[in-house]
Amino acid sequence: MTTDLSLLATAAAKWESAAKDFEGVQKAYDGQVKSVGFDGTWTGQANLSARPNMQQTSDQYVAAAKEARAVAGLLRDAQAQFTELRGKLKSVVAEAEKNGLKVSEDGTVSSTTPVNSAALHDPDYQAVLAKEAAKRADWAQNITDMVKMFDDADHGVRMALTAAVQDTDFWDGTPNGFNAKAEGDLGKAEAKETIRLAEKLKSGEKLDPDELAAAPWLFRDVAQDKKASRLVLDTIGPDGTIELTNRLNGLAGSGDKSHKEAYDAIRSGLAGTVSAATSDPRSPFYEKWRDGLRKAGTKNFGSKTDPVYGYQSFVGLMEHNKRYGKQFLNDLGDDIIAAEKKDKDVWTKWRDHPGTASDPLDHLLGVMSKNPDAATSFLDPGAEGKNDHLKYLLMDRTWPKEAVNGPGMLSFKDDPDSKAGLGLAIEAAATGHEPNAAMGKPGPHSEGQARVLQQTVSALDTDGKGDSISSNLQKPIGRALNDYVADTHYILHGQDGTQGSDGIRGSGNNSHIANSQASLIRVLRGASDDDETFAMLYKSENSYSADVLAHGTRDGDTSNSIGDWNNRASEVGKVRGVYNSIGADAILDKRDNKVTWANDAARYGYHGLGTLANKVPIVGDEAQRLVDTMTYEWSKDAIAEANNEARKDSSRNYAIGIDGTYELINNWADGRKMDKDVVAVNSMRHEAEQSYTAGRDAALTALRTQS
Known part of the structure; x- marks a missing residue:
């Protein structure tokens, strides 16, 4: 330094x-x-x-x-x-x-923050x-x-x-003389050596020990230089890049464990070279490379009975680097879609090929999720709805199958990894941050981000089927909805529970989803098949509800403080009624692991378990104190609702699962030094109970009636 x-x-x-x-x-x-x-x-x-x-x-x-x-x-x-x-x-x-x-x-x-020894067990x-x-x-x-x-x-x-300083001409009559071909450009010098090693590997030769030691840092260093990266890729070409990738996949997956780390590093460096070379879509190199990749992408580099297409290898290579340019990701997505529309069965998975992406489009979406702007650009239907990528992926695409060889027959089944990349891309596109990122305050969201989630909810709830979501979509869709907790709260407590909007609400960076209440409830239920996702959604709503109460007027601030408090209690009660009904429906769902679901959801609700610590919205100090002082196990409300529903109890108007809501209101009163039995607090509990029942019934109706 x-x-x-x-x-x-x-x-x-x-x-x-x-x-x-x-x-x-x-x-x-x-x-x-x-x-x-x-x-x-x-x-x-x-x-x-x-x-x-x-x-x-x-x-x-x-x-x-x-x-x-x-x-x-x-x-x-x-x-x-x-x-x-x-x-x-x-x-x-x-x-x-x-x-x-x-x-x-x-x-x-x-x-630099000192450790609080007294709180170590908290x-x-x-x-x-x-x-x-x-x-x-x-x-x-x-x-x-x-x-x-x-x-x-x-x-x-x-x-x-x-x-x-090494003599490269052995036939000039002067052994160990001066180098007439010395390269004075550092980037070109590294590129030329990288090309030499790439060609040697691609041809099937092995690198000698010195070359194998140098190759990882050489490929990495070239990846830091756009010009050098373009020179390498332009020289070996798209076909050569894919052939080299396949060779590296084989070497990294072979029994040569002592050199696996080196081959993995070379592969990562090659992926970085692709990233650097394609970062400027205006460069003369870009269109030439893209055109060549279109041809190589649909070329079979395997055999007739065990095909390996170029896009499968190339996207598999891309997964070894973190960042790619938005335009390249979008263009590559367009090209892969165009290729598979010509042959919907082209990505059928015949057997595992380590290092390759059997479904290159889904894997590309996973790569794209690390560049949220690119994901939003690719999936945003646009104000006029002209971009159909999201609709294609959620509604129209024939997702690749996996071939299964059985006794005397060949069958096909769904790929267990299917839609994993799509879920991550939707999460990134809708939230504007990488998947599984820590949550801050709810929002804000751009128009494009809101349109992505709006259309996702609508598409998933086609024919009222939103309560059944692919397992690989549940967590990322749940996390995306969690980032919109302010919007879901607004929709769920709305007076009109049947009509949604085809478009988003708001504009600019103050945009919101505006789906119908019934569709949102069903999609929340679909995501909640994953117990941890339900716990996350419930805890976030719990914090947001506390914030709604905390923003109520102070006693004496207005002549209608009680009216304001009642409205807020009613709002909170209705939304919590919806969530408890969703939890009850999940518990009652006819699955062998329904008891496990309830227990795990409750366990995830405790402090710090799972990934929930960073998935709860940041709220004000008063709201945080309300949440921190709650001792009631919220999962008991959903279980109580499930038991009540299972008995088909005739007293359905009685809010069985409202105890948690009562505690929230009581803690609110304690925080404001108010007696829990005064008229104002009793009135809030009554308003919450009435709305809780309405929310519970609205959810039950939505979950049992296809829209």
């Missing part, structure tokens, strides 16, 4: 000066010595013998100047690269420190500590990645300098 990089520029200047000196000597030699042998004044056998030596000497001076100038260029490139990387590393360290962390000279990341505090540890680990990894980039760059400079 403290190295004086200007010394590289000083050294470069001296090498440049040496090049000029060699050129001066070469000019003098040609004019005063070589000319004697070539101007015709000297003839005979001696002249014939001397001329080749004179030419070689002259060529060596030319080569020496070329080599010296190349070394100068490499040193200048090295200074620029090291300076840029050091700046990035300093920025990462500065950002880490802004986030309340301390970074030591050796890169160790520690927290489950909530354990969740805080876990979050802090995750933050330290993330920043430590960021610093490690930057240091690795620095190390890779250092290796690259050393390789390029070594190559520049």
